[in-house]
Amino acid sequence: MGHSARRGSVAWPVEPSSTFHLVGTGAVVSMPLIPELVLDEIQSRVEIAELIGRYVPLKRAGRHFKALCPFHQERTPSFHINVDKQIFHCFGCGVGGNVFSFLMQRERLTFPEAVHQLAEQARVEIPQGAEASRNGHTDQLYAMLEKTCRYYERLLAHPREGRVARAYLRTRGVAERTRQAYRLGCAPMAGWDRLVQAAKKTSPDPGLLERAGLIVRGRRGLVDRLGAQAREARRVQPAAAGS
Numbered sequence: 001m002g003h004s005a006r007r008g009s010v011a012w013p014v015e016p017s018s019t020f021h022l023v024g025t026g027a028v029v030s031m032p033l034i035p036e037l038v039l040d041e042i043q044s045r046v047e048i049a050e051l052i053g054r055y056v057p058l059k060r061a062g063r064h065f066k067a068l069c070p071f072h073q074e075r076t077p078s079f080h081i082n083v084d085k086q087i088f089h090c091f092g093c094g095v096g097g098n099v100f101s102f103l104m105q106r107e108r109l110t111f112p113e114a115v116h117q118l119a120e121q122a123r124v125e126i127p128q129g130a131e132a133s134r135n136g137h138t139d140q141l142y143a144m145l146e147k148t149c150r151y152y153e154r155l156l157a158h159p160r161e162g163r164v165a166r167a168y169l170r171t172r173g174v175a176e177r178t179r180q181a182y183r184l185g186c187a188p189m190a191g192w193d194r195l196v197q198a199a200k201k202t203s204p205d206p207g208l209l210e211r212a213g214l215i216v217r218g219r220r221g222l223v224d225r226l227g228a229q230a231r232e233a234r235r236v237q238p239a240a241a242g243s
């Protein structure tokens with residue numbers, strides 16, 4: 001279930017900054033369109049062990065399961081499934097997550113695609129408004145969200161811009177594959193309106209970003225929501241903000 005609006009979207013320009021804030025842009029960008037309750041309902045109906053068991057043979061480990069990791073080569077199982085928390089984690093390569101992230105990484109799907117696929121299997125209906133319809137406004141919105149996601153992804157992949165953030169991810173054991181599967185990006189803390197400025201260069205309607213909640217109206221006019229959150233986090237908890 002791809003979104004037609006994803007085709008032909010233009011990448012936004014990336015400009016230099018010295019500090020960063022990591023963002024799971026894929027998730028942040030997609031979440032508001034599918035209600036939390038629907039995601040919970042899907043998760044309650046899809047058994048993670050059953051899902052992963054379709055791809056790799058599982059061995060019982062008490063109440064839980066382990067397996068040879070489907071994401072890296074190994075001879076002894078370091079891939080664990082916790083059935084209480086409905087999550088998986090590999091102590092070998094560091095991948096981990098829930099049913100949605102497993103499917104995203106295994107089948108190379110976007111978050112909405114993984115949600116739709118599991119919703120279908122679990123016979124959970126996704127409300128009309130949350131669907132990517134052929135309706136022009138929704139298509140525009142998806143195109144904008146996709147562009148935003150790519151913008152932050154490109155910042156993280158940028159040789160200079162993303163260098164510190166990528167080094168940080170390596171120290172946390174986040175593999176490049178995981179980074180790409182979750183579509184991680186980084187939002188620069190320097191420059192409070194970079195997304196706004198980047199959008200103005202390519203988009204006829206930056207107001208769409210505001211309606212999507214990606215930019216907010218501050219005292220200085222429109223500012224990036226993710227950048228604003230990063231600065232707020234740093235102000236409140238300097239030690240916890242990555243830099």
Ligand SMILES: [Zn+2]
Nearest residue numbers: 069072090093
């Ligand atoms: Zn692994």
